[in-house]
Amino acid sequence: MFFRLLTLWLCWILDAVLTIEPSWSNFFIGEFVTFKCDMNEGKDTDWEYKTNKDGRELIRYSTIKEATESDSGGYSCRGRRDYFFSEWSDIITLTVSSSNRPVVTLYPNWSEIYRGETITVRCEIHGGDTEWDYEWETNSMIKAPNQNEYRIRSASSSNSGNYRCKGRMKSSQHETTEWSDSVTLTVSDNEPRPVLTVSPSWLSPGASVTLNCEVEHPSAGWSFYWYKAVPDLSEKSSSYELLPDGNGTAQDSYIIHGQTHTAGYVCRAGRGDPEYHTDHSRPKFVWSADVHSAASLTVSPDRVQHFTSDSVSLTCEGNFTEWRVRKFSEDGRLYSDCRRMTGSTCDINTSKSDTAVYWCESGSGEFSSAVNITVQNDGNGPILVSPVHPVTEGASVSLSCSLRTQKILSNVFFYHNDKLIENDPRGELKISAVSKSDEGFYKCQYSGRESAQSWMSVKGEQDQNI
Template sequence: MYLEGALGPHTYQYTGNFPTPILTAVPRYSLFTGDSVTLRCELTQSQNGWEFLWRKDSNRESTGAATRTINSVKVSDGGEYKCRARRGRYYTERPKAKVTIKPAQHVFRGDTVTLRCDINGEGVTSWSYSWYKEVSASVFSYRQEHTFSSVTESDAGKYTCKGSETEGSRWSQMSDAVTLTVSDPRAVLSFSPHMWLTEGDPVTLICEVYNFSTGWTFSWFTLTVSAKNSRHYNLLSDSSRGAGGNYTVSSAALNHTGVYSCRAEREKPVYKTQYSNTQLLWVTGVSPPVSLIVSPCRTQHFTSVSLSLSCEDQSNSTGWRVRRYTDGGRLEDCSSLRRGSQTGSTCTISSTNTSDTGVYWCESESGGKHHPVNITVHSGVILESPVHPVTEGDHLILRCLYRHKTSPNLRADFYKDGSLIQNQTTEMSITTVSKSHEGFYYCKHPERGESPKSWISVRGENKN
């Protein structure tokens, strides 16, 4: 009968002056019943003074000589054999350290996390510990337990530990690496269908936590900025309508205009996100009492030029001021800008910068907001498009401009909502505008690059 034995060689490495045992089987490891085999537990150094311990499979260890011979093997002799040597309280086999992480290997930013190193070494009553992160050889902690009271993403990574005998020269093997993952769930706010609304339009505010989609409850806020430029988040009183991550307004009113944010929280594990990104929602009345006049009269502008924005009231009343909400999330008065000044109802930016990109509007002394214009400041190619909504039936012309050219008009390709609609022309002309022409437009030159996108709004003929 053929006998397959799981015999050596089994090697146990050890640092210091202790030898390494090597288990061999002579003549071979695979045997037939009746064959003879000799197992040798050989040390790489002198065997004097060493006691040998043998184990088969999961049986208890037994003490014996360095050599064991089985003269006539039986099927029951097959199995896995191990050996090690002992001299006093020192063993040739090093115990292996083990890392555990509580409460879990995947935690949230701000959680308390404890790393623990355990070593089960026979004959050793006290260990000193060394902790390592990633592939660094530097020890960052010498405690059996290392606690992060408030973890951040920088604490994430692979951790290992090992131990040394407190009163002796014995070392453990290095533990297997255990990975700590730290997540910072972030709430992200968006609008559906978009941020530009007319009175009566429906809109849904959507709050999402990417990669952690379940178990969250949501709250929605409006953002106000004080005269000292400090932010205040005001909880919407009916935010419970937002169950499931959506907050829906069935019929938008003028007073819904504002800057919004959201946040999410969950119970297991307990976590509350920071406030989400801020988003401006704008609801325009059918007949706004004031117009924002932009000079030069377009929505996209070059950098390092002068830009003027004026609030013109049909009744010639005073008290209007220009305010803006930038792409960087700042809510500002024109008078507070480093390169801006407010004279009466006119805001002048002496030298434009890309940070001036944002939504500008006219605001009354009572806080009424009217006539928003989305202004983009760009250093390269820009699209010349109308500031105000285009009326159905009007004639619309779009041009592609580049400042570093004697004639600023470029022969370029024109796109709507990402699709090419006209190529290699100095201007794009739509003779009769309809509602279907509403969308995002941009132009692209093969050498100068492409412009930012501008939203062109189309209103019905019966609207003022």
């Protein structure tokens, strides 16, 4: 049983790798072709292999003694051990043609090349031991030298164009091949910028957080670098600190275990030899409402929702001398400075654009808890009065509904996760002993008008010490 489980585990983590020898992209009729399938770089020898051509499984297909045009197609392989199979390898395309017409190839063969990358344009002529001189024809602004390959060390848009080649026998300068088909090289002057996403963006203390980094062409040879954003108040920006084992990973995701506090992250990508690097992504944040972090943020008045033109104070607290209040708005923009910062307090006269997530950063690089603030744009509509910070299990809490002109309302309906709590209008919603089941979105309704909904978080008593 243990052996079968181990074998299943090996099958899950190992992939088959198919290679073709000789390693040409184009063969001619009558040539000899060898297929080689390996598991674990050939270190595992007790696997059996099967080959697949254009979706049809072949029996013990390892060589083609005399290639024909019908052998052209896409080949892959997989390994079998006992009753378990590996995944099929990546597909390798074999092309068999009837003449020694040259083939132009790009190495690496990426669909888009960016300015500054290294690319090689190669002319391949197969068949016999003939030695060739090469001639290139291109409509790019820079001409290729008369060699079998042209290495472009720092590509630019001037290298874009169609490339084709032909060969001339060194032993007989009158004998030439046909022109190859043209291959188009496209070099973009745009600089790729990866996009980072985080999940979850709001977390419970100790949760795992997954970072995902995406570039325009994710399968085109990228490796990824992962960084934590470290506040730098003197430069009004952040520096980036490489995360553990975050240096050039093959995977486009990175998991952080045991995240407890608000933090910012960025990624970038690299590929090629020498390696070309993208710019850093825009920072993305994981927010924690935990008020027991080294720094904290308090809001006055203590509620999530506010009317336009309300005066709201955000105060940073902790054993630090320098602060800045940061804001991540609904449209995804990050703001680094408060317009009116006095000491450790930021004062806001609210407008619709102030609907955002807020937190504090210290000169020592600490992040505070984060809070949501929602600004009501309907001057005649109600707002829900609910606490900014999480409520501890067992504590009491009171939610109410307010108009700009009237702070205490009666005949109010309250909703929890869009479900009417009781079909009985009241002035406020009192929960004498909060439980985890009370967590969720709340909103109120008065005279047919609804407030926006706000999330009320409930934390366990054990979380107090985290």
